[in-house]
Amino acid sequence: MEPTRAVHATLADLLDRLLNKGLVVQADLIICMAGVPLIAVNLRAAIAGMETMLEYGLMRDWDAAIRAWECARRGRDGSAIADRPVPAVTCP
Amino acid sequence: MSANQNEAARYVYCIVEGRERASLGNIGVDALEVYTIASGDISAVVHDCPAKPYASDDPEVVKQWVLAHQKVVDAAWERFGTVLPLAFDTMIKGEGDRGPDENVVKWLESERAELRSKFERVRGKAEYGVQVLWDPKVVAEEIVRRNQEIRKIDEEIRTKPKGAAYMYKQKLEKALKLALEREADESFKDFYKRISTVVDEARVEKTKKVENSKQMVMNLSCLACKEKAAALGKVLDEINAREGIFVRFTGPWPPYSFVAAG
Numbered sequence: 001m002e003p004t005r006a007v008h009a010t011l012a013d014l015l016d017r018l019l020n021k022g023l024v025v026q027a028d029l030i031i032c033m034a035g036v037p038l039i040a041v042n043l044r045a046a047i048a049g050m051e052t053m054l055e056y057g058l059m060r061d062w063d064a065a066i067r068a069w070e071c072a073r074r075g076r077d078g079s080a081i082a083d084r085p086v087p088a089v090t091c092p
Numbered sequence: 093m094s095a096n097q098n099e100a101a102r103y104v105y106c107i108v109e110g111r112e113r114a115s116l117g118n119i120g121v122d123a124l125e126v127y128t129i130a131s132g133d134i135s136a137v138v139h140d141c142p143a144k145p146y147a148s149d150d151p152e153v154v155k156q157w158v159l160a161h162q163k164v165v166d167a168a169w170e171r172f173g174t175v176l177p178l179a180f181d182t183m184i185k186g187e188g189d190r191g192p193d194e195n196v197v198k199w200l201e202s203e204r205a206e207l208r209s210k211f212e213r214v215r216g217k218a219e220y221g222v223q224v225l226w227d228p229k230v231v232a233e234e235i236v237r238r239n240q241e242i243r244k245i246d247e248e249i250r251t252k253p254k255g256a257a258y259m260y261k262q263k264l265e266k267a268l269k270l271a272l273e274r275e276a277d278e279s280f281k282d283f284y285k286r287i288s289t290v291v292d293e294a295r296v297e298k299t300k301k302v303e304n305s306k307q308m309v310m311n312l313s314c315l316a317c318k319e320k321a322a323a324l325g326k327v328l329d330e331i332n333a334r335e336g337i338f339v340r341f342t343g344p345w346p347p348y349s350f351v352a353a354g
Binding site: 001002003004005007009010011013014015017018019020021022023024025 | 329349
């Protein structure tokens with residue numbers, strides 16, 4: 001598997017790094033203008049439809065997922081378990 | 093002392109190794125000239141700006157700024173070999189009768205030892221994002237197949253009348269929920285082990301919400317040289333081959349996640 005940096009597929013990953021990571025300039029020694037423009041946070045949400053969830057490793061909200069599984073299995077919505085789709089985080 | 097908006101500041105993109113003033117051309121945000129300010133053998137890659145953060149109501153404008161910022165860091169990476177990237181919108185301004193250039197130099201001097209050790213940590217390496225997603229429906233199917241106890245409950249449902257069937261369904265959902273949680277936990281441990289042994293460093297990040305049918309079970313930032321990145325690619329192929337599992341592999345990024353304090 002090769003890593004990708006294609007903008008259309010990884011803008012959210014880039015934003016996450018640019019806005020939340022990186023070297024920090026100490027405020028006491030140097031007066032610096034830091035601060036994430038609020039719009040950038042909205043941008044991330046708008047572009048990627050992502051938001052931070054609970055702690056890593058544990059996703060507690062299984063209920064909806066399981067109900068959906070149940071539904072599909074009992075054939076109520078008529079759908080079969082889908083063929084493997086192309087994995088991607090949606091970036092409209 | 094509050095910021096005077098007309099005061100000059102230096103927008104800092106990243107730190108590189110270099111002794112002399114170098115120009116990277118007019119590749120900065122708003123096509124400003126990007127150049128370096130040196131303190132000894134360490135330099136800051138900057139452009140001149142007013143002492144005011146970049147902010148806009150227009151997401152498209154912010155997107156262009158962000159992409160321009162990354163282009164500069166990439167250019168510096170290409171030219172200087174190793175970079176310590178800063179977060180977006182970091183600016184250093186003057187103070188009293190000390191101009192912004194002096195403050196940049198002063199900051200580099202005071203951080204020298206820290207910066208040196210950070211250069212060594214990331215030299216020859218890049219950052220890669222690794223996210224493992226799964227389709228819980230597919231994994232649940234597999235659990236029902238494998239797990240005798242759960243399969244029994246599932247079979248019981250078919251034979252029961254409506255009222256009792258409902259209770260068994262509750263029981264099934266509860267059992268599946270636990271089984272999925274346990275599976276997520278074990279998968280995480282397994283994947284983390286296999287990945288962290290082939291890369292130089294692996295850092296656990298918060299999982300994110302993704303498209304409806306899938307869930308993220310692991311989010312890592314990895315630091316790796318080229319050879320290890322290739323080995324990582326192979327491990328990810330193995331993980332991706334599993335039923336219901338999807339791997340996102342992004343990069344190479346400048347080492348944003350490996351330059352902060354601690």
